[in-house]
Amino acid sequence: MTPTGLESLIEALRCLPGIGPKSAQRMAYHLMQRDRKGAKRLGEAVLHALDAVKHCLRCNTFSETEICERCASPKRDQSVLCVVETPVDMNMMEQTLAYQGLYYVLMGRISPLDGVGPRELGLEQLMARVMDGLVQEVILATNYTNEGEATAHYITAMLKPKGIGVTRIARGVPVGGELEYVDSGTLAQALRERKACAA
Ligand code: ZN
Numbered sequence: 001m002t003p004t005g006l007e008s009l010i011e012a013l014r015c016l017p018g019i020g021p022k023s024a025q026r027m028a029y030h031l032m033q034r035d036r037k038g039a040k041r042l043g044e045a046v047l048h049a050l051d052a053v054k055h056c057l058r059c060n061t062f063s064e065t066e067i068c069e070r071c072a073s074p075k076r077d078q079s080v081l082c083v084v085e086t087p088v089d090m091n092m093m094e095q096t097l098a099y100q101g102l103y104y105v106l107m108g109r110i111s112p113l114d115g116v117g118p119r120e121l122g123l124e125q126l127m128a129r130v131m132d133g134l135v136q137e138v139i140l141a142t143n144y145t146n147e148g149e150a151t152a153h154y155i156t157a158m159l160k161p162k163g164i165g166v167t168r169i170a171r172g173v174p175v176g177g178e179l180e181y182v183d184s185g186t187l188a189q190a191l192r193e194r195k196a197c198a199a
Helices: 005-013 021-033 036-052 087-095 123-130 146-162 184-192
Strands: 077-084 101-105 137-140 165-168
Touching: 005 021, 021 036, 077 087, 077 123, 087 101, 087 184, 101 123, 123 146, 137 146, 146 165
Parallel strands: 077 101, 077 137, 137 165
Antiparallel strands: none
16 A cells, blocks of 8 residues: 555654654654644755755755865965864864864764675775875874774874874863864863874
């Protein structure tokens, strides 16, 4: 039996993080019963975004142009590259106002349990970015979680032999903490107190 429109909608909503069957059902009922206009807007916005949003060829963050505005800015320091896990983390670093360099957004982390290794994470692309001849220091600002640490270790081992300076933001960030939930003062301190990484 083919699923009804409502069933397909409920199933589709479950692709959102943290949404189980009950929440999906509640959201679907709400959209169909109380907010059909909102539902239409949502559907159109998803389709439009899918079409328009790409990844910046230099920093890998979401962008609607080939090179994002930040990467294209002549005001940013081209010699420092800060590696973060997500665009949210990049925004957090920006909010510290303590950083003027460029970024590389991994869009994830090494996580063997989820089947994400260096290849799935696309670390060759990071490598290519770092070897542009301008980057002198890579600041690793991955989370202080097991996966974030593993990712930092892997990138350090990958870049050190290439003669690139690699630093890690200091532990002003709590252990097990995610950048997204750290206040900008703490993050600014962590950035200032970054240390060289042992290979
Ligand atoms: Zn960019």
